Amino acid sequence: MSATMSKDDAHKLIEQLPVNATWEDLMHEIYVRETIEKGMADSQAGNITSVADIRKKYGLPE
Incomplete structure (x- = not known):
């Protein structure tokens, strides 16, 4: 189940990306x-x- 993201949160996330960001970014x-x-x-x-x-x-050493 995905968490809810507000439009404001989405805008803030986009604003933090560089100008040349891609959809993949x-x-x-x-x-x-x-x-x-x-x-x-x-x-x-x-x-x-x-x-x-x-x-x-996984049998890894401690």
């Missing part, structure tokens, strides 16, 4: 912002996994 910025916001929401909801657990799951 804009899509990347939207993706990065959405990913960060989802991660923050998961963290606040306690939906986290420790680094130690991830390392153990």
